[in-house]
Amino acid sequence: MTPLRQWLAEVASRTNVLTSKEIYPHYAGDFAGTHAIPDYLDDIAFEQTVAEIVRHHPITKLIHVTEDDILRCAQARDRYDLPGLRYIDALPWRDKYHMKRFVRWTGVPTPEFAAPSSIVDAEVFARRVGYPVVVKPRLGFASRGVKVVHDSAGLREAASAWDVDDVLIESYTPGFVYHVDGFMHDGKPLYVSVSRYLNDCMAFHDGLPLGSVQLDRDSENFQRVARFAEEVIPALPPVDFSPFHLEVFHTPDDELVFCEIACRLGGAHIMESLTYATGVNPAQLWIRHQAGLVDGRTVAVKDRGNRYGWLLVPPKTGVLTGIDEPTGYPFIKDFIVKAPIGKRFDGAHASTDSFVAFVVEGTDSADLERNIRFCSELSNTLGRWAT
Incomplete structure (x- = not known):
């Protein structure tokens, strides 16, 4: 998905890449240095690796790509006085408590929320706003660790597992969810694509x-x-040219309510959908902009006509023994096998957990939705499972 050797060809000979041990073989030998971190989420190992690189090379830019890297790369820029997104500006884009405070200050409709320091605080909040309530990590993504709690007993059960320094509680907002993706610069959206989730996260x-x-x-x-996005983006600290991913509730009362936003490309197969829709790969453009190889603000990003979307099919409980690839459906642009045959699963643990995925085309939104729902039915026949 991210052929960095191709995307950074002009500077590969003086670029160091930090990655996980699983991905390391894909990049090894293509750059000035490729560094594998056994547990890529280990912040201490990340800091030590960056320090070692800085010790031996005159680093001028630090490029971040994933959600996990936003804050720790911002901290490294502070530490080594590197250009780009700094920690004080990055935090509200990453920490949902600070994020919602910024957005609410501007008057954008936002759920009631709090950062409880104890179960007592959480119970007081829940009694005030009423059940159900939503409990989530402040720094989470892909709906990992998110729970909808319906009563006091459920809240106490959730509290037994949460990290008091990384928990947010908020009022439950019914309805369906849009996600808004595009590019922004200095508090202004430059290109906006609006999509609606089928099912929810x-x-x-x-x-x-x-x-x-x-x-x-x-x-x-x-x-x-799109107008709602134009209100949300300037509520947070301005950032250099960057993708954004915004989620918005549409309630049964026809109100739009802020959910969350990030200063990075959305997950799942948003990258492929936007590439098909515009002819511009958003990940490639963002990475090359951070490297100083192109000014992203000058690149024309416009929809070309057809509509695109995607479908993630979660694994069942059991051993995946086979996958049949669908053929003869021209509206299926990509069919992605995401798990090896023989792997055992105990279901899905995040919204992006899947064993196969589809990227789908339609002539318009209604045609696209019909095609995706067809793929959803088709997916029931593709995987073979053993207990």
Whole structure:
């Protein structure tokens, strides 16, 4: 998905890449240095590796790509006085408590929320706003660790597992969810794509697929949600040219309510969908901009006509013994096998957990949704499982 040797060809001979031990073989030998961190989420190992690189090379830029890297790369830029996103500006884009405070200050509708220091604080909050409530990590992503709690007993059970320094509780917002993806610079959106989730990001708990449909640009909902994004983005600290990923609730009362936003590319197969829709790979453009190889603000990103979306099919409980690849469906742009045959699963643990995925095309939003729902039915026949 990220052929960095190709994307950074002009500077590969003076670029160091930090990656996980699993990905290391894909990049080894292509750069001035490739460094494997056994546990890529180990912040101390990351800091030590960066320090070792800085000790031997005159580093001028630090490029971040994933959600996990936003804050620790910002801290490294502070430490070594490197250009780019600094910690004080990055934090509200990453920490959902600070994020919601910034957005609420501007008057954008936001769920009630709190950062409880104890179960007592959480229970007081829940009694005030009413059950159900949502408990989530402040620094989480892909719906990992997110729980909808319906009563005091459930809240106490959730509290037994949470990290008091990384927990947010908020009022439950019913309805469906849009995600808004695009590019921004200095507090202003430059390009906006609006999509609607099919099912929702918690559907994996019930073993249901998560899908996404790009809305038609001339639709009322597209225009309305795009205007909402124009209110949210300037509420947070301005950043240099960057992708953004915004999620918005649409309630049964026809109100738009802020969920969360990130200063990075959305996950799942948003990258591929945007590439098909615009002809511009957003990950490639963002990485090359950070490397100083292109000014992303000058690149024309525009939709070319058709609508695109994706479907993530969660694994079942058992051993995956086979996968049949679908053929003869021209609207299936990509069919991605995401797990090796023989792997044992105990279901999905995050919204992005899947064993196969589809990237799908439609002539318009309605046609796209029909095609994705067809793929959802088709997926039931593709995987073979053993207990």
